[in-house]
Amino acid sequence: MTYTPSNPENVFTYGAPFLKFGPGSSDEIGYDLSLTGAKRALVVTDPGISATGIPQRVAEQMSPFGIDALVYDQVHVEPTDASFREAIEFAREHGPFDAYVAVGGGSSIDTAKAVDLLMTNPGDLMDYVNAPVGEGRNPEQPLKPLIAVPTTTGTGAESTTICVLDVIEHKVKTGISHARLRPTMAVVDPRLILTQPPGVTASAGMDILSHALESWTARPYTAYEHKKPEERVPYCGRNPIADMWATKALHLLSTSFRQSVHHGDDEAARADMSLAATFAGMGFGNAGVHIPHANAYPIAGRVKDFHPADYPGTEPMVPHGMAVSLTAPEAFRFTFETDPDRHIGAARMLAPDAPMTNDPRDLLPSVLMDLMRDIGIPNGIDAVGYDESDIPDLVAGTMKQQRVLASCPREVREEDISGIFERSLTLW
Amino acid sequence: MTYTPSNPENVFTYGAPFLKFGPGSSDEIGYDLSLTGAKRALVVTDPGISATGIPQRVAEQMSPFGIDALVYDQVHVEPTDASFREAIEFAREHGPFDAYVAVGGGSSIDTAKAVDLLMTNPGDLMDYVNAPVGEGRNPEQPLKPLIAVPTTTGTGAESTTICVLDVIEHKVKTGISHARLRPTMAVVDPRLILTQPPGVTASAGMDILSHALESWTARPYTAYEHKKPEERVPYCGRNPIADMWATKALHLLSTSFRQSVHHGDDEAARADMSLAATFAGMGFGNAGVHIPHANAYPIAGRVKDFHPADYPGTEPMVPHGMAVSLTAPEAFRFTFETDPDRHIGAARMLAPDAPMTNDPRDLLPSVLMDLMRDIGIPNGIDAVGYDESDIPDLVAGTMKQQRVLASCPREVREEDISGIFERSLTLW
Numbered sequence: 001m002t003y004t005p006s007n008p009e010n011v012f013t014y015g016a017p018f019l020k021f022g023p024g025s026s027d028e029i030g031y032d033l034s035l036t037g038a039k040r041a042l043v044v045t046d047p048g049i050s051a052t053g054i055p056q057r058v059a060e061q062m063s064p065f066g067i068d069a070l071v072y073d074q075v076h077v078e079p080t081d082a083s084f085r086e087a088i089e090f091a092r093e094h095g096p097f098d099a100y101v102a103v104g105g106g107s108s109i110d111t112a113k114a115v116d117l118l119m120t121n122p123g124d125l126m127d128y129v130n131a132p133v134g135e136g137r138n139p140e141q142p143l144k145p146l147i148a149v150p151t152t153t154g155t156g157a158e159s160t161t162i163c164v165l166d167v168i169e170h171k172v173k174t175g176i177s178h179a180r181l182r183p184t185m186a187v188v189d190p191r192l193i194l195t196q197p198p199g200v201t202a203s204a205g206m207d208i209l210s211h212a213l214e215s216w217t218a219r220p221y222t223a224y225e226h227k228k229p230e231e232r233v234p235y236c237g238r239n240p241i242a243d244m245w246a247t248k249a250l251h252l253l254s255t256s257f258r259q260s261v262h263h264g265d266d267e268a269a270r271a272d273m274s275l276a277a278t279f280a281g282m283g284f285g286n287a288g289v290h291i292p293h294a295n296a297y298p299i300a301g302r303v304k305d306f307h308p309a310d311y312p313g314t315e316p317m318v319p320h321g322m323a324v325s326l327t328a329p330e331a332f333r334f335t336f337e338t339d340p341d342r343h344i345g346a347a348r349m350l351a352p353d354a355p356m357t358n359d360p361r362d363l364l365p366s367v368l369m370d371l372m373r374d375i376g377i378p379n380g381i382d383a384v385g386y387d388e389s390d391i392p393d394l395v396a397g398t399m400k401q402q403r404v405l406a407s408c409p410r411e412v413r414e415e416d417i418s419g420i421f422e423r424s425l426t427l428w
Numbered sequence: 429m430t431y432t433p434s435n436p437e438n439v440f441t442y443g444a445p446f447l448k449f450g451p452g453s454s455d456e457i458g459y460d461l462s463l464t465g466a467k468r469a470l471v472v473t474d475p476g477i478s479a480t481g482i483p484q485r486v487a488e489q490m491s492p493f494g495i496d497a498l499v500y501d502q503v504h505v506e507p508t509d510a511s512f513r514e515a516i517e518f519a520r521e522h523g524p525f526d527a528y529v530a531v532g533g534g535s536s537i538d539t540a541k542a543v544d545l546l547m548t549n550p551g552d553l554m555d556y557v558n559a560p561v562g563e564g565r566n567p568e569q570p571l572k573p574l575i576a577v578p579t580t581t582g583t584g585a586e587s588t589t590i591c592v593l594d595v596i597e598h599k600v601k602t603g604i605s606h607a608r609l610r611p612t613m614a615v616v617d618p619r620l621i622l623t624q625p626p627g628v629t630a631s632a633g634m635d636i637l638s639h640a641l642e643s644w645t646a647r648p649y650t651a652y653e654h655k656k657p658e659e660r661v662p663y664c665g666r667n668p669i670a671d672m673w674a675t676k677a678l679h680l681l682s683t684s685f686r687q688s689v690h691h692g693d694d695e696a697a698r699a700d701m702s703l704a705a706t707f708a709g710m711g712f713g714n715a716g717v718h719i720p721h722a723n724a725y726p727i728a729g730r731v732k733d734f735h736p737a738d739y740p741g742t743e744p745m746v747p748h749g750m751a752v753s754l755t756a757p758e759a760f761r762f763t764f765e766t767d768p769d770r771h772i773g774a775a776r777m778l779a780p781d782a783p784m785t786n787d788p789r790d791l792l793p794s795v796l797m798d799l800m801r802d803i804g805i806p807n808g809i810d811a812v813g814y815d816e817s818d819i820p821d822l823v824a825g826t827m828k829q830q831r832v833l834a835s836c837p838r839e840v841r842e843e844d845i846s847g848i849f850e851r852s853l854t855l856w
Contacts, residue, residue, distance in 0.1 A: 011448060011450030012450060016444060019442040021440055021442070022439030024439065028657035241447070244676050245672075
């Protein structure tokens with residue numbers, strides 16, 4: 001049930017972008033970019049972030065360094081193959097560019113990765129999308145420098161080697177995953193997220209938390225078969241370095257998550273959450289994520305009529321972090337037996353004072369549910385519009401995420417996922 | 429006495445090489461290098477390591493990937509401007525190269541950094557050496573990929589942005605320091621260090637330990653004046669990320685340092701020490717080091733007739749890690765008052781069961797001395813050949829290391845260093 005490789009892996013890898021962290025750090029991007037010799041840069045963002053004026057400010061600070069910057073502000077939140085293509089077309093029309101700067105959430109950062117990829121490597125978008133949806137081709141040419149400037153505390157996309165997209169024709173969320181996609185630099189400026197409303201902070205924070213917990217409980221690198229060098233992938237399994245980042249993220253979340261939701265003007269708590277997001281990204285960007293993220297794809301993708309508080313727009317949506325969190329308690333109950341100490345340890349890091357449950361496997365789920373209740377996350381997938389009859393469809397959606405499920409510390413069968421969804425209809 | 433900036437810094441940076449860790453990872457370098465498109469590589473090593481055949485094995489594994497590799501095995505242990513120049517001349521004569529692979533200790537890795545720098549940027553070595561010894565010029569061109577393969581557990585040079593050299597004419601140890609000097613990749617293969625003898629393991633381990641402790645107690649980034657982007661340096665002061673690496677290194681040292689000295693065939697302890705070396709490097713490579721390292725320069729540089737056990741060669745020497753350790757107990761007694769909790773905390777991480785001392789400022793020094801005694805480090809600078817009359821000379825040597833001393837959490841006067849040397853003549 002857990003993995004017992006015949007020739008266990010004994011090598012792990014660790015990669016991370018160069019990081020600049022602190023209030024005002026986003027005002028220095030023109031200088032940082034000048035070090036790469038760039039003369040023309042494309043700033044990639046979405047209409048909502050564009051309305052704040054931040055991307056324009058980033059673009060303007062480049063001209064003193066002789067860098068001509070153009071802003072593309074039509075990123076689609078929850079990008080699709082169509083929205084990626086539009087961005088790529090824009091870049092082809094107005095390019096070439098020497099560098100890219102993504103300002104926004106995961107959608108903007110992921111779109112910039114795709115644009116950079118297709119501007120430096122030949123072929124079509126679908127050539128590079130993970131098989132079996134796409135061809136899963138490896139980019140052979142290095143990409144141009146990409147500076148990622150996250151404006152929400154959650155995504156971790158600034159640290160990862162993947163860009164996620166909905167392929168409309170196949171009604172599936174998938175991605176492009178390759179070491180070359182990792183941004184060269186992450187600029188994390190806590191001032192950019194001071195205005196994030198409580199509902200967004202809660203959902204995005206659950207994404208951070210789940211990154212940390214999924215990477216902390218992911219299949220260890222030693223539970224894979226030994227790989228040839230050309231078989232190595234960025235998500236190599238949990239390892240001492242990924243563990244360190246996850247642990248540190250959990251400690252920051254333990255002290256600052258509730259505070260940042262309930263007192264959004266607490267600059268120190270906001271800074272902690274920015275750090276936690278980056279730290280969790282440094283961890284899962286190497287270890288991988290598993291069931292909660294795999295389940296989040298169909299939960300978000302098949303939304304019917306749910307409208308979360310504090311999110312703009314009129315389209316129904318289940319925010320990514322919320323979608324991730326809804327099955328997390330049951331997912332970690334499922335993985336408990338692969339390493340009880342690790343699950344109990346995570347609960348203790350998150351809530352040092354929580355009383356021990358009668359059954360130790362309930363501890364982490366109960367700590368999570370207590371937090372979710374407190375910060376206004378809906379009570380299970382029923383509360384975002386799904387009922388018993390939707391479960392087969394949700395399970396089918398999850399089972400398409402085999403690349404993600406492979407990071408689970410035990411083998412995942414269809415009935416396991418079905419059970420997790422059943423028990424996640426109503427959580428408390 | 430501690431620093432109180434008028435406009436405190438609130439930004440920190442963090443950089444690290446891509447890391448591959450594990451037994452056998454050094455067998456994959458040909459493949460890793462092929463991803464950079466390299467066709468010609470220079471392998472840089474010293475005669476001692478060359479005699480093991482490891483560098484040749486690394487070079488040979490490149491040909492299946494169409495990479496022509498040449499081995500330069502004349503690195504001088506404790507490099508000088510003359511030895512750097514010889515290596516650069518060799519590279520100019522046999523180059524150009526698309527990539528560099530350093531196999532060895534800090535001397536080989538640092539020599540490779542200097543060669544890479546001078547093969548990609550115009551001018552003379554001394555143009556780039558830190559002022560006032562050299563011109564302190566910034567390299568304007570990016571360097572070629574450099575893969576660092578440490579064969580001793582100590583240096584951390586695989587993670588850092590500096591190369592250290594003795595400038596013979598000025599009788600001074602100094603360096604070249606710039607972000608572009610950081611290796612692109614570190615390959616840490618614990619199998620390469622299984623044969624390291626106890627004396628070398630002890631000294632190199634004290635270097636790791638001091639990297640961790642100096643970075644953990646270094647002047648915080650918030651205790652510097654706020655910098656303009658062009659004023660930022662790789663050693664930005666201690667910060668939450670550097671702290672995390674230092675902490676993790678201390679925990680590994682706590683369990684495996686003594687074991688790796690006394691039972692060198694313990695593969696798990698060796699792997700822990702390899703990890704600890706890398707982790708400490710990731711920390712001090714961003715936070716900086718301070719007094720023990722500044723003092724180590726004259727202690728090693730003015731050696732008279734000391735011959736350490738287990739080191740090859742007939743020249744007198746004080747190994748770098750040993751030199752670092754000899755004044756460490758007194759240095760941390762001096763920095764204690766800047767942050768008592770941090771000093772006590774470090775001692776607790778290193779020796780959780782050590783009894784509290786009457787004066788809390790004695791705890792970390794006593795834990796260090798207990799360890800040093802146990803692993804055969806000499807009892808102070810007297811034991812490596814210095815007496816009272818040498819102290820003015822040693823102090824003068826230390827005071828030349830202003831770039832290093834600037835990382836101390838409190839201002840360092842000549843009489844402070846003099847006192848530290850006095851009290852380090854005999855430690856226990």
